[in-house]
Every structure is written in C-alpha cells, then in structure tokens.
Amino acid sequence: MRTQPIGTNSPNQTVWWKVDLGGVYTVYSVNILFKTYHGHGCIGGWYGLHCKQQCVGHCLNNSYCNHVTGRYDRGCADEWFGQYCNETCIGHCKETASCNNVTGLCEAGCAAGWTGYRCDEACNDGTFGIDCLNNCSGQCLNGAPCNKQTGLCDRGCNPGYTNIYCSENCNDNYFGYNCINKCSGNCLNDAPCNKQTGHCDRGCNPGFKNSFCNDSCVLSYGEDCRYPCSVNCVNQTCNRFNGRCVFGCHDEFSGDQCYQGGQSNNQKEDHCAWTLGLSISLGFNALTLIIMSVLFGSPIYEKSNVTAGQESSYQELKIQESQYQEINPK
Numbered sequence: 001m002r003t004q005p006i007g008t009n010s011p012n013q014t015v016w017w018k019v020d021l022g023g024v025y026t027v028y029s030v031n032i033l034f035k036t037y038h039g040h041g042c043i044g045g046w047y048g049l050h051c052k053q054q055c056v057g058h059c060l061n062n063s064y065c066n067h068v069t070g071r072y073d074r075g076c077a078d079e080w081f082g083q084y085c086n087e088t089c090i091g092h093c094k095e096t097a098s099c100n101n102v103t104g105l106c107e108a109g110c111a112a113g114w115t116g117y118r119c120d121e122a123c124n125d126g127t128f129g130i131d132c133l134n135n136c137s138g139q140c141l142n143g144a145p146c147n148k149q150t151g152l153c154d155r156g157c158n159p160g161y162t163n164i165y166c167s168e169n170c171n172d173n174y175f176g177y178n179c180i181n182k183c184s185g186n187c188l189n190d191a192p193c194n195k196q197t198g199h200c201d202r203g204c205n206p207g208f209k210n211s212f213c214n215d216s217c218v219l220s221y222g223e224d225c226r227y228p229c230s231v232n233c234v235n236q237t238c239n240r241f242n243g244r245c246v247f248g249c250h251d252e253f254s255g256d257q258c259y260q261g262g263q264s265n266n267q268k269e270d271h272c273a274w275t276l277g278l279s280i281s282l283g284f285n286a287l288t289l290i291i292m293s294v295l296f297g298s299p300i301y302e303k304s305n306v307t308a309g310q311e312s313s314y315q316e317l318k319i320q321e322s323q324y325q326e327i328n329p330k
Helices: 265-296 311-326
Strands: none
Touching: none
C-alpha cells in the first residue's frame, strides 16, 4: 500500500510501499504503474490514455474493465467471450452452460438438438437429441419433422399412429387421427380394418358392404352383398347372411331360397328359347326337302287308296307302268 503521496508536488521525493502477502515469498520483479498527476484516475467503465476509451464488453459480475488495457481481468459474463468480452456465444451448450470465455466453445458438449464445432448447427430433419443420434418415428402429421430437442411430434401424428412420438400403431379395431375412430367390426373373417383409413381391405363379412363394411345388404346377401335375393321370395326379401327368403315364397315355389317347385322366370325364358330354336330347325329342314323335290323332279310321296275289289285294277296299273317303261325311248 502506498503510505505517502508521490509526485512533483510531493513534499518528499522518496516513497515506500508495504505489501502484506501473508507469508514469506521470493519476489522476482515488481511492476509499478503510475498514473498521471494532472487529475484523478479513470472512472469505472473507461480506460487508456487520458481515460478516453470506453469499456465495451460484458464483465463477470458487472465489474469494470482494466483501466489501462480495457480487458476484463476477472472473466466474462455468461454468453460472452473474447479478450474484451464483446463476442456473443453463438452455440447451444449442454445443460445451458456458457461457452468458454476465451474460445467461445462449448467445453461440455452441445445441448440436445444441436451439433457442430460451436454447437450452432441444428440437427438434420429426422434426427434429434444429444449429438443428433436419435431418429424420429417418421409419422408426425403431414410428414413434419419431429422436435429436434425432444423427438416429439408437436403437431400430432399421421392417421394410424399414436403416443407423443407417434411411434405406435393404433390398437386393433381403431383407426385415423389419434386412433379415436372405431372400425365397423364387419371386415371379412373379423380381420382388423386398415388403421389409416378404416377400410376393410380384404372385403366384408356376409351381410355387409361398402369399403367400411358398415352398410347392410338390401335385396342381396353374402360376402360384399354380391348375390341377389331370389325373385321368388315374397318382396324379394331374403336373409342378408344366407339368402333365405324372410317372408316365404311366391305360389308354386318352395325351399329356403324358393327355387324348388314351379319354374322361375329364368327357367321359363330358357324353355321358350329352346322351343323357338326347335321350331326354326324343323322349318328349315322341311324347306330343304321341298327344294330338293322340285329340283330333282321326284315326288316326295304317293298316296294310294286301296279298297276291296280293286286288286285287279291295281295290277293293271302296274302292267301299264311296265308298258310305259317299254316304250320309253332309249
């Protein structure tokens, strides 16, 4: 500590300092910095010759910079680094730690969601977490990337997926956004519906139709309602599962589906068609015989009426035919 004034106006030109180091030490050198004597020392926040330079950095605990060099001997405040503590830490250090106040690097590593030399590069889409080592589920709504710090799908999941990471399929018999829609329960062989659309991709159980299998058959039955009810059922109404006529059969018909007994319209139509075809065939054959008879001059048949007492006349006719043959010119 200085014990006496010093300077050109001091009464004594010599002075001595007393420094208590708390023990006996060997001191190799002592640097003594003198101030100007035309006024007081620099006020806080200023430094340099004639105290004309202002401290520009952010010193630890809001202390002032060195009044000679302008540097911050006690270190920089959080998020600042450099000789004058005037450079902002641009990285995202792990556990919200500040960067090194000299280099600006994150000595403990990067926070989740960040990477790079200074931890100032965000994870690529589809990755998240410490050092970006984790992969997103890929099922965030509309293909959005997950949160790069947490891996969560902040806007929800694509249809068919659930939980905060959208990494689980809907339970069987549920589908759609957030898996809140219930399947019809009528898919073929009781299979679960499509967990994205709710459709029954393999078809419907007997008695149901449409892509969701939630419409009952009308005037039809069976898988996907592909079979029409018998026209012989009263009101053409049948059981949508097995085709049995609900209200019975029309007259002349019997059986579960009313196909026994009378002829159905289809059978009648087939019989008419067969009869018509046979008639046309017979007519064509008769016409062919007539044409051949005319072309070749041969009678188709001779009609003879024979009665009692006409045998001699019939014989004479034969004689005449033989005579006719004899005079036939050769």
